[in-house]
Amino acid sequence: MISRLLRHTVGKRGLTMSADGWAEIADVLKVLDLDRTALDVAVEHNDKQRLQVDGERIRACQGHSRDGMPVTREALESSWERVYPDHLLWHGTNREALSAIQRDGLLPGRRTHVHLAPEKDSRVGRRSAVDVLLAVDPANLAVYRAPNGVLLTREVPADAIVRVDPDRGGGVG
Incomplete structure (x- = not known):
């Protein structure tokens, strides 16, 4: 659910995201109606380790859709x-x-x-x-x-x- 949002459906859900894929955790929690504990568990147990947390920001490491997403190839590559x-x-x-x-x-x-x-x-x-x-x-x-x-x-x-x-x-x- 979190990985899907951060890789494919941010635009459809009205979530603000940077060109290299970062979103504010508080915004993600609100959009998905989750609490921080549930998010932390999802990040820790993600089978492909796709989710990355940095302070109060979260992103999917890779695997983003091009259509409807604010990420750019250049920004992602600069972060890798x-x-x-x-x-x-x-x-x-x-x-x-x-x-x-x-x-x-x-x-x-x-x-x-x-x-x-x-x-x-x-x-x-x-x-x-x-x-x-x-x-x-x-x-x-x-x-x-x-x-x-x-x-x-x-x-x-x-x-x-x-x-x-x-x-x-x-x-x-």
Whole structure:
């Protein structure tokens, strides 16, 4: 509920948010009709560690929608750590999407960024419908790490996808 609000529905709910995703906790509590204890429990137990608290502000670390949200790619990237991986990164997907990805690359769709992971068996960003793992050469990509460890880039050109492996369970999303 909190993650959904902060990643996708702020605009619809009338909540003020900064371009890098921060909202005042008091405002979030009011919009969601929660108390601070419930919010703190939700942050602590969020399975993907998406929620970040800084004093009296809260944000989703990553995974924001582009439409209807006040966040910008530039502001989010400025709030993340720029990293320079020297090994393959991974993205999990389903077989149905594979031909379009091989033609067009990985595009963020309705989100601000494409999610990547440092290892094939990463649980960060795990999706339930992963059939194949795409090996991504990050050499010419601007890659960022969100506070919860998810690696992000704006898009991955088709020629940066250097291998397609079947997912044998436990792959990335």
